Amino acid sequence: MAASQFDRTADFLGLDNAVRERCKWPKRLITVTVPIQRDSGETEVFFGYRVQHHLSRGPVKGGLRFHPDVNLGEVAALAMWMNWKCALMDLPYGGGKGGVSCDPRQMSEHEMESVTRRFATEILPFIGPETDVMAPDMGTNAQTMAWITDVYSTHKGYLAPDIVTGKPVELQGSQGRDMATGHGVAFLITRAFSKLKIKEKDASAIIQGFGNVGYHAARTLSRYGVSIRGISDVTGAVWNEAGIDVDKLKEYADKTGGVIGFPDAAPIDPDDLLIQPCDALVPAALERVINDKNAQQLQCRVLAEGANGPTTPNADAIIEQRDDIFLIPDILCNAGGVTVSYFEWVQNLQRYQWTEEEVITKLETKLETAFEKVIWFSEQNKTPHRVSALALGISEVAATKSIRGLFP
Numbered sequence: 447m448a449a450s451q452f453d454r455t456a457d458f459l460g461l462d463n464a465v466r467e468r469c470k471w472p473k474r475l476i477t478v479t480v481p482i483q484r485d486s487g488e489t490e491v492f493f494g495y496r497v498q499h500h501l502s503r504g505p506v507k508g509g510l511r512f513h514p515d516v517n518l519g520e521v522a523a524l525a526m527w528m529n530w531k532c533a534l535m536d537l538p539y540g541g542g543k544g545g546v547s548c549d550p551r552q553m554s555e556h557e558m559e560s561v562t563r564r565f566a567t568e569i570l571p572f573i574g575p576e577t578d579v580m581a582p583d584m585g586t587n588a589q590t591m592a593w594i595t596d597v598y599s600t601h602k603g604y605l606a607p608d609i610v611t612g613k614p615v616e617l618q619g620s621q622g623r624d625m626a627t628g629h630g631v632a633f634l635i636t637r638a639f640s641k642l643k644i645k646e647k648d649a650s651a652i653i654q655g656f657g658n659v660g661y662h663a664a665r666t667l668s669r670y671g672v673s674i675r676g677i678s679d680v681t682g683a684v685w686n687e688a689g690i691d692v693d694k695l696k697e698y699a700d701k702t703g704g705v706i707g708f709p710d711a712a713p714i715d716p717d718d719l720l721i722q723p724c725d726a727l728v729p730a731a732l733e734r735v736i737n738d739k740n741a742q743q744l745q746c747r748v749l750a751e752g753a754n755g756p757t758t759p760n761a762d763a764i765i766e767q768r769d770d771i772f773l774i775p776d777i778l779c780n781a782g783g784v785t786v787s788y789f790e791w792v793q794n795l796q797r798y799q800w801t802e803e804e805v806i807t808k809l810e811t812k813l814e815t816a817f818e819k820v821i822w823f824s825e826q827n828k829t830p831h832r833v834s835a836l837a838l839g840i841s842e843v844a845a846t847k848s849i850r851g852l853f854p
């Protein structure tokens with residue numbers, strides 16, 4: 447998907463073949479084994495990956511995912527998308543992504559810590575504040591980043607908070623990073639609503655995924671007055687036409703392990719959830735969930751891609767034929783996370799802390815600028831929003847590579 451989106455956009459941009467090839471292929475693909483002792487006493491070997499797509503504009507930046515489906519190809523695609531996202535947001539980074547193929551739902555806290563520390567140790571030679579700065583993604587969180595900070599700092603002999611972002615605030619993480627991605631998704635939905643003349647208080651939303659991105663998107667949207675009708679996670683989906691109390695659902699899901707069984711909403715088939723009428727549909731979990739089977743049936747006005755790669759190219763073709771869906775493409779929609787990660791890195795390099803208000807104001811300014819750039823590009827070139835966002839990102843990277851030159 448990532449490569450075909452790249453090829454389509456490079457064709458549109460008419461990229462010179464030499465720079466096109468340099469932009470397309472990742473610089474480094476690192477595979478490591480991650481042996482740990484399970485709580486049962488048995489040894490288990492997991493596989494871990496880190497892909498550093500390019501370092502032409504600065505260190506690579508991108509999350510670390512713990513999920514059973516993680517493999518090198520997926521990580522490479524996610525790293526490629528990080529390139530264009532960072533460039534679109536005007537951040538001085540290349541794209542990176544990492545992952546360990548493991549199932550956090552089947553692991554104790556102690557086993558999670560063992561996997562994290564061993565993975566960090568194995569990739570230690572390849573990371574650093576000037577080369578590769580990781581952050582949380584699916585299945586990882588601020589605690590994971592704290593363990594990586596500890597491994598790296600112990601190795602260096604001094605505290606190096608700038609080695610990762612998305613750390614706990616107590617360990618020099620940034621105010622606002624935890625909510626940044628979801629907040630950004632909700633903020634951009636309001637920008638789209640304003641173009642479509644939809645008022646928040648009359649609007650409804652459906653969210654797939656109730657983790658970091660899904661929860662904070664739902665919470666922020668409901669604070670803006672949007673009614674959250676449906677939410678799903680890996681345990682199932684719940685629906686309430688009159689609106690779900692997001693804080694109550696969060697309390698329930700934390701206690702029981704998932705949204706299913708929430709007493710103030712009815713269960714609904716998770717696939718059917720995606721095709722219910724709503725003003726904003728937010729896929730905030732897995733890849734390829736909007737595909738050629740359901741794209742024609744979507745009944746949303748705004749498709750806000752909180753997840754990376756939730757829409758297949760075939761579904762894109764269908765959505766482009768429909769003029770009733772306003773797409774906020776992933777590399778724009780979920781860019782709030784990496785943007786506040788950048789703010790965190792800047793604060794860490796300066797050993798300085800900004801307030802939450804400063805962070806959120808700066809975040810919204812950056813998101814608004816990128817949003818308006820994408821809309822302007824689409825109007826000028828009659829291109830779908832995804833192509834516009836990718837074209838803006840890819841052309842920045844191509845320009846940097848061209849100007850740096852190639853020897854000999």
Ligand SMILES: NC(=O)C1=CN([C@@H]2O[C@H](COP(=O)(O)OP(=O)(O)OC[C@H]3O[C@@H](n4cnc5c(N)ncnc54)[C@H](OP(=O)(O)O)[C@@H]3O)[C@@H](O)[C@H]2O)C=CC1
Pocket residue numbers: 509582583584585586627654655656657658659660678679680681703704716730731732733752753754780781783784
């Ligand atoms: N965290 C961040 O800052 C950023 C994340 N993203 C992207 O957002 C997406 C979500 O990441 P994040 O929120 O961090 O991950 P989390 O691990 O915090 O949450 C993932 C959520 O998806 C749910 N989920 C898993 N499988 C399914 C399924 N089959 N159907 C419905 N829900 C499911 C999980 O359910 P359960 O809890 O029950 O397992 C969980 O609620 C990913 O694509 C990620 O790459 C993008 C930019 C930044």
Ligand SMILES: O=C(O)CCC(=O)C(=O)O
Pocket residue numbers: 507508509510531579580581582583611612754780781783784785787
């Ligand atoms: O915060 C970051 O550095 C990376 C976030 C991320 O992984 C993403 O945007 O997909």
